[in-house]
Amino acid sequence: MALAHNMVIRSLNSIYLQAPHITTTDEKDFCRYMLTWYTFLHIHHTREETVFFPAVEEMAGEKGIMEVNVQQHRAFGDGLGRFKVYLEGILVGREKYDGIKVVEIIDSFGALLVQHLTEEISTLVGLRRFGNNRMGSVMKIAEKEADRTMVCPTFHST
Numbered sequence: 001m002a003l004a005h006n007m008v009i010r011s012l013n014s015i016y017l018q019a020p021h022i023t024t025t026d027e028k029d030f031c032r033y034m035l036t037w038y039t040f041l042h043i044h045h046t047r048e049e050t051v052f053f054p055a056v057e058e059m060a061g062e063k064g065i066m067e068v069n070v071q072q073h074r075a076f077g078d079g080l081g082r083f084k085v086y087l088e089g090i091l092v093g094r095e096k097y098d099g100i101k102v103v104e105i106i107d108s109f110g111a112l113l114v115q116h117l118t119e120e121i122s123t124l125v126g127l128r129r130f131g132n133n134r135m136g137s138v139m140k141i142a143e144k145e146a147d148r149t150m151v152c153p154t155f156h157s158t
Helices: 002-021 024-060 067-091 099-130 132-149
Strands: none
Touching: 002 024, 002 099, 024 067, 024 099, 024 132, 067 099, 099 132
16 A cells, blocks of 8 residues: 555656646646546545445444545545546646646645545554454455556547
8 A cells, every 4th residue: 555655646746846847749648647647546545435444444343444534535635626627628628738737736635645645554554453364354355456446547649
Protein backbone atom coordinates (compact mmCIF):
# COMPACT_ATOMS: atom_id res chain seq x y z
CA MET A 1 0.00 0.00 0.00
CA ALA A 2 2.85 2.37 0.79
CA LEU A 3 4.24 1.77 -2.69
CA ALA A 4 0.91 2.57 -4.37
CA HIS A 5 0.54 5.72 -2.26
CA ASN A 6 4.09 6.79 -3.07
CA MET A 7 3.36 6.36 -6.79
CA VAL A 8 0.28 8.55 -6.46
CA ILE A 9 2.18 11.29 -4.62
CA ARG A 10 5.18 11.28 -6.97
CA SER A 11 2.96 11.31 -10.04
CA LEU A 12 0.95 14.19 -8.62
CA ASN A 13 4.20 16.05 -7.97
CA SER A 14 5.22 15.55 -11.60
CA ILE A 15 1.87 16.88 -12.79
CA TYR A 16 2.04 19.87 -10.46
CA LEU A 17 5.59 20.79 -11.48
CA GLN A 18 5.15 20.26 -15.22
CA ALA A 19 1.63 21.65 -15.76
CA PRO A 20 2.66 25.31 -16.22
CA HIS A 21 5.36 24.37 -18.75
CA ILE A 22 3.39 22.19 -21.17
CA THR A 23 3.47 23.34 -24.79
CA THR A 24 0.41 23.48 -27.02
CA THR A 25 1.70 20.44 -28.89
CA ASP A 26 1.77 18.33 -25.70
CA GLU A 27 -1.43 19.52 -24.00
CA LYS A 28 -3.66 16.58 -24.97
CA ASP A 29 -0.98 13.98 -24.20
CA PHE A 30 -0.38 15.59 -20.82
CA CYS A 31 -4.14 15.60 -20.15
CA ARG A 32 -4.22 11.88 -20.93
CA TYR A 33 -1.35 11.36 -18.47
CA MET A 34 -3.25 13.30 -15.80
CA LEU A 35 -6.44 11.34 -16.49
CA THR A 36 -4.51 8.08 -16.22
CA TRP A 37 -3.26 9.26 -12.81
CA TYR A 38 -6.82 10.19 -11.81
CA THR A 39 -8.16 6.81 -13.00
CA PHE A 40 -5.54 4.90 -11.03
CA LEU A 41 -6.39 6.87 -7.88
CA HIS A 42 -10.14 6.52 -8.42
CA ILE A 43 -9.90 2.75 -8.89
CA HIS A 44 -7.61 2.47 -5.86
CA HIS A 45 -9.98 4.33 -3.53
CA THR A 46 -13.12 2.70 -4.91
CA ARG A 47 -11.66 -0.75 -4.31
CA GLU A 48 -10.52 0.22 -0.84
CA GLU A 49 -14.07 1.24 0.05
CA THR A 50 -15.85 -1.66 -1.62
CA VAL A 51 -13.45 -4.56 -1.00
CA PHE A 52 -10.48 -3.86 1.26
CA PHE A 53 -12.06 -1.81 4.06
CA PRO A 54 -15.04 -4.18 4.45
CA ALA A 55 -12.59 -7.10 4.62
CA VAL A 56 -10.63 -5.27 7.34
CA GLU A 57 -13.84 -4.61 9.27
CA GLU A 58 -14.85 -8.26 9.03
CA MET A 59 -11.41 -9.48 10.07
CA ALA A 60 -11.26 -7.05 13.00
CA GLY A 61 -14.88 -7.47 14.04
CA GLU A 62 -15.05 -3.68 14.33
CA LYS A 63 -17.59 -1.88 12.16
CA GLY A 64 -16.26 1.50 11.05
CA ILE A 65 -12.61 0.77 11.86
CA MET A 66 -11.61 2.34 8.49
CA GLU A 67 -14.22 5.12 8.53
CA VAL A 68 -11.68 7.91 9.06
CA ASN A 69 -10.08 6.88 5.77
CA VAL A 70 -13.43 6.93 3.96
CA GLN A 71 -14.11 10.41 5.34
CA GLN A 72 -10.71 11.55 4.09
CA HIS A 73 -11.66 10.29 0.61
CA ARG A 74 -14.73 12.52 0.79
CA ALA A 75 -12.68 15.53 1.93
CA PHE A 76 -10.69 15.73 -1.31
CA GLY A 77 -13.34 14.22 -3.59
CA ASP A 78 -14.87 17.46 -4.86
CA GLY A 79 -11.54 18.93 -5.92
CA LEU A 80 -10.51 15.68 -7.54
CA GLY A 81 -13.83 15.61 -9.39
CA ARG A 82 -13.24 19.15 -10.70
CA PHE A 83 -9.81 18.02 -11.88
CA LYS A 84 -11.33 15.16 -13.90
CA VAL A 85 -14.09 17.30 -15.41
CA TYR A 86 -11.59 19.98 -16.44
CA LEU A 87 -9.28 17.44 -18.11
CA GLU A 88 -12.12 15.74 -19.94
CA GLY A 89 -13.28 19.17 -21.09
CA ILE A 90 -9.88 19.87 -22.60
CA LEU A 91 -9.83 16.56 -24.45
CA VAL A 92 -13.23 17.17 -26.07
CA GLY A 93 -12.48 20.82 -26.86
CA ARG A 94 -14.89 22.32 -24.34
CA GLU A 95 -12.04 23.77 -22.24
CA LYS A 96 -8.72 25.39 -23.09
CA TYR A 97 -5.63 24.01 -21.38
CA ASP A 98 -4.20 26.30 -18.71
CA GLY A 99 -1.32 24.98 -16.62
CA ILE A 100 -1.91 27.56 -13.91
CA LYS A 101 -5.53 26.38 -13.63
CA VAL A 102 -4.31 22.77 -13.31
CA VAL A 103 -2.09 23.85 -10.39
CA GLU A 104 -4.95 25.80 -8.78
CA ILE A 105 -7.26 22.80 -8.98
CA ILE A 106 -4.58 20.56 -7.47
CA ASP A 107 -4.12 23.14 -4.72
CA SER A 108 -7.79 22.62 -3.84
CA PHE A 109 -7.31 18.93 -3.02
CA GLY A 110 -3.60 18.05 -3.08
CA ALA A 111 -2.69 18.70 0.55
CA LEU A 112 -5.71 16.73 1.81
CA LEU A 113 -4.91 13.87 -0.55
CA VAL A 114 -1.26 13.66 0.52
CA GLN A 115 -2.29 13.85 4.19
CA HIS A 116 -4.72 10.98 3.63
CA LEU A 117 -2.20 8.85 1.76
CA THR A 118 0.30 9.35 4.57
CA GLU A 119 -2.10 8.77 7.46
CA GLU A 120 -3.71 5.69 5.93
CA ILE A 121 -0.38 3.88 6.09
CA SER A 122 -0.26 4.51 9.85
CA THR A 123 -3.80 3.17 10.15
CA LEU A 124 -2.81 0.03 8.29
CA VAL A 125 0.36 -0.45 10.34
CA GLY A 126 -1.84 -0.21 13.45
CA LEU A 127 -3.77 -3.25 12.22
CA ARG A 128 -0.79 -5.47 13.00
CA ARG A 129 -2.33 -5.83 16.47
CA PHE A 130 -4.63 -8.41 14.84
CA GLY A 131 -1.66 -10.60 13.92
CA ASN A 132 -0.10 -11.73 10.68
CA ASN A 133 -2.45 -14.66 10.14
CA ARG A 134 -5.61 -12.57 10.25
CA MET A 135 -4.09 -9.66 8.32
CA GLY A 136 -2.58 -12.05 5.78
CA SER A 137 -6.04 -13.16 4.70
CA VAL A 138 -7.11 -9.53 4.21
CA MET A 139 -3.97 -8.73 2.24
CA LYS A 140 -4.61 -11.70 -0.07
CA ILE A 141 -8.06 -10.29 -0.80
CA ALA A 142 -6.53 -6.88 -1.52
CA GLU A 143 -3.83 -8.35 -3.78
CA LYS A 144 -6.36 -10.41 -5.74
CA GLU A 145 -8.57 -7.36 -6.23
CA ALA A 146 -5.61 -5.21 -7.29
CA ASP A 147 -4.56 -7.80 -9.85
CA ARG A 148 -8.12 -7.86 -11.19
CA THR A 149 -8.81 -4.13 -11.33
CA MET A 150 -5.67 -2.03 -11.41
CA VAL A 151 -5.66 -1.64 -15.16
CA CYS A 152 -6.04 1.89 -16.50
CA PRO A 153 -7.73 2.44 -19.84
CA THR A 154 -5.76 3.73 -22.79
CA PHE A 155 -6.81 7.18 -23.91
CA HIS A 156 -6.80 7.64 -27.67
CA SER A 157 -5.86 10.80 -29.52
CA THR A 158 -8.71 13.16 -30.20
